[in-house]
Amino acid sequence: GDSVTQMEGPVTLSEEAFLTINCTYTATGYPSLFWYVQYPGEGLQLLLKATKADDKGSNKGFEATYRKETTSFHLEKGSVQVSDSAVYFCALTVLDYQLIWGAGTKLIIKP
Amino acid sequence: DGGITQSPKYLFRKEGQNVTLSCEQNLNHDAMYWYRQDPGQGLRLIYYSQIVNDFQKGDIAEGYSVSREKKESFPLTVTSAQKNPTAFYLCASSITSGSNEQYFGPGTRLTVT
Numbered sequence: 293g294d295s296v297t298q299m300e301g302p303v304t305l306s307e308e309a310f311l312t313i314n315c316t317y318t319a320t321g322y323p324s325l326f327w328y329v330q331y332p333g334e335g336l337q338l339l340l341k342a343t344k345a346d347d348k349g350s351n352k353g354f355e356a357t358y359r360k361e362t363t364s365f366h367l368e369k370g371s372v373q374v375s376d377s378a379v380y381f382c383a384l385t386v387l388d389y390q391l392i393w394g395a396g397t398k399l400i401i402k403p
Numbered sequence: 404d405g406g407i408t409q410s411p412k413y414l415f416r417k418e419g420q421n422v423t424l425s426c427e428q429n430l431n432h433d434a435m436y437w438y439r440q441d442p443g444q445g446l447r448l449i450y451y452s453q454i455v456n457d458f459q460k461g462d463i464a465e466g467y468s469v470s471r472e473k474k475e476s477f478p479l480t481v482t483s484a485q486k487n488p489t490a491f492y493l494c495a496s497s498i499t500s501g502s503n504e505q506y507f508g509p510g511t512r513l514t515v516t
Contacts, residue, residue: 324503335409335493335507336446343503381445385503395445 294319298382298394305372306402313367313397315356315382323384325349325358325365326391330379339367339380377401405430407508409494414513416488424479424511426494435477436495436505439463446493452477453499481513488515 299314317323324343328336340349345360354369365382382394407428416422428435434453438446448461452471466485471477477496481488491512495505 326503328507333510333512335407335509336495337507338504341504390448390451391503391505393445396443398443 294323294384294386294392296382296384296392296394298380298397301379301396301398302400303397304400304402307374308371309401311367311369311372311376311399313380313382313399315365315367315394317363317365317382317384317392319363319384319386319392321386323386325356326383326385327354327356327365327367328381328383330381330396332378336381372399372401374401374403407494407496407506409492409508409511412509412511414511416513416515418515419483420515421483422481422488422513422515424481424492424494424513426477426479426508428475428477428494428496428506428508430496430498430506431474432496432506433474433499434497435471436497437461437467437469437477437479438493438495440491440493440510449479449492481515488513 295318297316326341327339329339330336340351342349342358348357356367379396379398381396383391410425436451437449447463450469452458468480493510494508497505
């Protein structure tokens, strides 16, 4: 079945460091891919998405490129801030309503 | 402002009691969803509804019930049959059941003692 695998956390970085959070997927069709972010004690917010191969989603300095050949959608940011500390979820959807979720990666940014 | 509201933010109940969590949206979305999140874990789908007066079980429906009498409302009842009800509950909605993007409420943290 369809699935999403994310790197385990927590990921701890210093402010202004480069961030990569890995996400790979398995899907039988042609999925749309998403990154959601969850700040402490809150619901999830859509961070970015890509709906077809080679698309790049971007928002708030974060980027992810839909790589069909490697079935990946890694999240990157060039210079992280303390305010980026949160849990990041990779997800996919194929033909129907349901989002398939990764387990989430907790990101901790130290000043 | 359009969005999804969940109330209350924190809820405490004694074991053996049923409890109902509220979810309301004014986005005019057709589909609504309930997820459960446990500490350090991802989201698990409890129930979803694609249209008024219709809903389907998700991956972990046992011990939960829902209703969808109005488009904007999708309350979740955690029954006494749910063995481990203490968790963070998230409600979401999307434009249609085939839509990719889901919009989330702020969540309700339920503690049962």
